[in-house]
Amino acid sequence: KAGVTQTPRYLIKTRGQQVTLSCSPISGHRSVSWYQQTPGQGLQFLFEYFSETQRNKGNFPGRFSGRQFSNSRSEMNVSTLELGDSALYLCASSLAGQGVGNTIYFGEGSWLTVV
Amino acid sequence: AQSVTQPDIHITVSEGASLELRCNYSYGATPYLFWYVQSPGQGLQLLLKYFSGDTLVQGIKGFEAEFKRSQSSFNLRKPSVHWSDAAEYFCAVGALIGNNRKLIWGLGTSLAVNP
Secondary structure, eight states: OOOOOOOSSSEEETTTOOOOOOEEEEETTTTTEEEEEEETTEEEEEEEEETEEEEOOOSSSEEEEEEEETOOEEEEEEEEHHHHHHEEEEEEEESOOOSTTTEEOOOOOOEEEEE | OOEEOOOOOOOEETSSEEEEEEOOOEEEOEEEEEEEEEEEOOOEEEEEESSSSSSSEEEEEOOEEEEEGTTEEEEEEESSSSSSEEEEEEEHHHHHHTTTEEEEOOEEEEEEOOO
8 A cells, every 4th residue: 555645855946936745645544734844843733634624733824825635635835935944844644633543654755945 | 731752852872782762741631652763864654652551562673662651651662773773763642632633742862873
């Protein structure tokens, strides 16, 4: 069974641009979560989608947005990129959602560099 | 407030030595506990989890962890470390906070292995 797939793996953007990252969850998983990982900051939760609805949201500005499609694939978008947005963006999927009693499975991440 | 503490930011051990990575949590209810490992440039891989039952859980790659409710701890252990175990290790607690299911993450412990 294929794991969580994230595309692209690496990308470089310029300040002020926008970026869209894609995530295909494990087949049958309806929940997709997104995290931002930077050195020293650990894993910062962005948002979680379940059956096309945003179920949870972290403390990120409105420049960060996401959506989920009917096939459970998800995209996240960052508009008006800032240098501080340079990070590894991780997608994770699970059957019923992160948290109580559910295991989430991570993709390999998308490395975003903003110059 | 709910939190996860990994007291050791960085640990170095010799190959073949035993390993214990500490994880302490603060959560009022019965926790769901996870350990993940992240190799350089990769996503996170689940090592093991505790939901209920036997407090000593076995995971992949020869790792085990013990849940101690009285100490609010879930320490990860391995009897003999291999060079390939060098990675970042994250402890997480699954919690129900209000109506939201959340994963609360520690900041990670970076493990280096000396030959």
